[in-house]
Amino acid sequence: MLNYNEIKPGVAVLVEGEPYVCTWNNIMQKQQRRPVNQTKLKHLIRGNTIEHSFQQSDKLQEAEIETRPAIFIYERNDEWFFHDIKDKSKRFSISKELVGESGQFLKGNTEVDTLWFDEKLFRVRLPIKVELKVKEAPPNTRGNTAQGGSKVVTLETGATLDVPMFVNEGDVIRVNTETGEYVERV
Numbered sequence: 001m002l003n004y005n006e007i008k009p010g011v012a013v014l015v016e017g018e019p020y021v022c023t024w025n026n027i028m029q030k031q032q033r034r035p036v037n038q039t040k041l042k043h044l045i046r047g048n049t050i051e052h053s054f055q056q057s058d059k060l061q062e063a064e065i066e067t068r069p070a071i072f073i074y075e076r077n078d079e080w081f082f083h084d085i086k087d088k089s090k091r092f093s094i095s096k097e098l099v100g101e102s103g104q105f106l107k108g109n110t111e112v113d114t115l116w117f118d119e120k121l122f123r124v125r126l127p128i129k130v131e132l133k134v135k136e137a138p139p140n141t142r143g144n145t146a147q148g149g150s151k152v153v154t155l156e157t158g159a160t161l162d163v164p165m166f167v168n169e170g171d172v173i174r175v176n177t178e179t180g181e182y183v184e185r186v
Contacts, residue, residue, distance in 0.1 A: 002062055004037045004054040012044065012063035015052060019044040019063040019117050044115075045122045066116040070124075072106050080124075085111065094121060102126050102177040104159035126177045131186055132156055137169040 005027055007013060012021045020041035029035040037054040044063070054060070069085040070092075080099050084090035096103065098121065106112070106126065113125040136154040149165040155175075163182045167173060174183040 002060045004056055004058045004060075005035075007037055007039055007054060007060065012065050013041075014061045014063050015041065019065070020050070021063075023049070044117055045120070063117060067125075068114050068116060070112055070114045072108065072110045072112055074108060075103070075106070080106075082112070082114070082124075092121070094124065098122070099124050101180065105130050105132065105155075105157060105175055105177045105180075107132065107157050128178060129174050129176055129183060131172050131174050132159075134163075134167060134169055134171045134173060137163075137167060137171075140165050 002011070002013060007022050008025055009022050012019060014020075020043055022039050023042050024040040026038045027035055028038055034056045036056075039052050039054065040049055041052055042049045044065070070082040071085055073081045073083060073091070075081070078096040079093050080096065080103065081091060081093045083092075099106070103124075103126075107130075110127070110130065112127070114121055115123045115125060132155045134153050135156050138151055138153075140151070141149075150162050151165060151167075152160050153163050153167060153169075154160055155173075161173075161175065161180070161182055163173065167182075167185060172186040174186055175181070176183050
């Protein structure tokens, strides 16, 4: 059981039987009143955010979130297929919504973390940085490079990305999956 002041960013709790993770908190005390922990909680499955204040007398149960490593196999018709890291026969598929926008940077045999609550998969967490090969890159054009020119290239996964002019077809680049931005050439 957690006390009201132990609810800080990153802590997962059950509120009315639903799993939430704290994204922001502020313990506040007005003049002669008891302290209150004001929080912003994000629902782990639905993704919506609520504001909730916890009183000094509140006791909360911590949400049991299990992280299981998995291997990405392939994607077909907005369905993403994975298998357990230890047992290849334990395959499962999920919808595009659970993978999110960062799924465009997933290539076959990439290790990911799957997050489970109550034996239900609610999110796939990709590595923060992945290395991908540039499949198509337009030729460099002369012009205004005072601000550091850029061009749009196509990666091996089919994703398009804005990169500096010196990146050519066949280069391997590192991409940040959280922001979807070019990091460096490998």
